Amino acid sequence: MLIIGIAGGTGSGKTTVVNQIIKQLPTGEVCVISQDSYYNETVNLSYEERSKINFDHPRAIDFDLIVKHLKKLRLGKTIEQPVYSFVTHNRTTDTIKTHPRKVVIVEGILILNNEALRDLFDIKIFVHADTDERLIRRIRRDITERGRDIDEVLNRYQDTLKPMHLQFIEPTKNFADIIIPNNKHNTVAIDVVRTVINDRL
Numbered sequence: 001m002l003i004i005g006i007a008g009g010t011g012s013g014k015t016t017v018v019n020q021i022i023k024q025l026p027t028g029e030v031c032v033i034s035q036d037s038y039y040n041e042t043v044n045l046s047y048e049e050r051s052k053i054n055f056d057h058p059r060a061i062d063f064d065l066i067v068k069h070l071k072k073l074r075l076g077k078t079i080e081q082p083v084y085s086f087v088t089h090n091r092t093t094d095t096i097k098t099h100p101r102k103v104v105i106v107e108g109i110l111i112l113n114n115e116a117l118r119d120l121f122d123i124k125i126f127v128h129a130d131t132d133e134r135l136i137r138r139i140r141r142d143i144t145e146r147g148r149d150i151d152e153v154l155n156r157y158q159d160t161l162k163p164m165h166l167q168f169i170e171p172t173k174n175f176a177d178i179i180i181p182n183n184k185h186n187t188v189a190i191d192v193v194r195t196v197i198n199d200r201l
């Protein structure tokens, strides 16, 4: 099993890159674990309280559960990956059965920030897009897909996203084996990643 970690700031294009990599590999050989599925359970908080959570701080993520799930996959066992709702800021009651595959991709803004998790990766990738590009993408996405308005997105950007990015995400670029520039779609980088994966398998 090859475990690949794909980090990068919000809106850098992690999900897009993951989908491009999946397309390059034979069907059924890849499974994906998303850090977003592992936000801490906050069952006893109201919606108002949950909206105030700093979702870009490592404290917001249940890294122990991601590590536990990855280790289970490595042992050939199926896991129940939580499903998260960005609209309610909460885990849903659903889970997705995630089966062990030859290639396991773990993607998320903070996945290179946690040492125990980082140590499980065979290949570490950081997707880079310029700050203004990421903010534009984030505004578009949060309004169309995550039920937010412009004030909410911009306030969150200034109060938490930007400082957390500078403190906890950008520095983890130094851990990456490969940095993908993604201001524009980058098919050459995807080809390189595919070649590295095939070499390692």
Ligand SMILES: Nc1ncnc2c1ncn2[C@@H]1O[C@H](COP(=O)(O)OP(=O)(O)O)[C@@H](O)[C@H]1O
Pocket: 008, 009, 010, 011, 012, 013, 014, 015, 016, 017, 137, 138, 141, 182, 183, 184, 185, 186
């Ligand atoms: N290279 C790119 N050029 C233009 N738009 C992109 C590019 N990569 C991603 N996007 C768009 O930006 C938005 C955020 O991309 P996404 O892959 O969800 O980022 P992330 O998972 O890092 O938050 C999506 O609407 C996606 O279609």
Ligand SMILES: O=c1ccn([C@@H]2O[C@H](COP(=O)(O)O)[C@@H](O)[C@H]2O)c(=O)[nH]1
Pocket: 009, 010, 011, 014, 036, 039, 055, 056, 085, 086, 087, 088, 089, 090, 108, 109, 161
């Ligand atoms: O309830 C939530 C939980 C997280 N977020 C934001 O999501 C991004 C991470 O997701 P990407 O797909 O990598 O952009 C993070 O910046 C959180 O601020 C949220 O808005 N609501």
